Amino acid sequence: MHLYLIGYRGSGKSTVGRQLASVLDMPFVDTDDWIEASSGARISEIFASEGESGFRDREEAAIAHVADIATSTVIATGGGAILRPGNRNRIAATGHRIWLSGTAKMLFERISGDGMTSTRRPNLSHRGGYEEVVEILASREPLYRELAQLIVETDNKSADEVLDEVLDWLRTHSPG
Numbered sequence: 001m002h003l004y005l006i007g008y009r010g011s012g013k014s015t016v017g018r019q020l021a022s023v024l025d026m027p028f029v030d031t032d033d034w035i036e037a038s039s040g041a042r043i044s045e046i047f048a049s050e051g052e053s054g055f056r057d058r059e060e061a062a063i064a065h066v067a068d069i070a071t072s073t074v075i076a077t078g079g080g081a082i083l084r085p086g087n088r089n090r091i092a093a094t095g096h097r098i099w100l101s102g103t104a105k106m107l108f109e110r111i112s113g114d115g116m117t118s119t120r121r122p123n124l125s126h127r128g129g130y131e132e133v134v135e136i137l138a139s140r141e142p143l144y145r146e147l148a149q150l151i152v153e154t155d156n157k158s159a160d161e162v163l164d165e166v167l168d169w170l171r172t173h174s175p176g
């Protein structure tokens with residue numbers, strides 16, 4: 001069984017995922033990294049040349065790829081990976097699902113302060129900014145909730161604190 005980290009941009013999936021993989025001695029894959037490596041383009045460039053739907057097709061291929069990895073792997077997914085039902089089914093069939101949740105206010109602060117945002121996080125609506133986070137987060141929250149087996153609220157928590165909550169849960173829901 002894989003360990004999938006799901007959640008909105010800025011929720012800490014990549015940071016916590018990397019730490020989790022290191023503590024559990026498991027491989028780590030970030031689907032955004034995989035998409036950039038396999039396409040030879042930055043995510044912002046893919047959005048610009050192929051539109052969001054072209055990016056979602058590449059993301060679906062990334063999820064299919066990681067789901068098929070034979071070794072149990074920690075997988076940080078992009079914030080929108082839960083949008084397509086096919087992705088949700090693959091994820092549910094192949095691993096444990098941990099939702100790193102947060103308020104729009106905190107997520108927006110983290111996104112704004114993250115140097116990766118300009119290449120990795122093109123606008124998802126005409127609004128952009130805080131209003132976009134409020135709007136898109138509200139539309140996605142039911143999907144994160146439906147898929148998650150564990151929900152970790154990340155507001156005002158360090159990555160180490162989030163990691164500890166995940167590890168505590170895993171002790172009783174051991175992967176594999």
Ligand code: S3P
Nearest residue numbers: 008009010078079080120121122
């Ligand atoms: C997206 C989130 C990004 C990246 C792309 C689309 C989204 O990943 O996949 O910009 O739709 O929320 P992170 O959640 O890792 O920032």
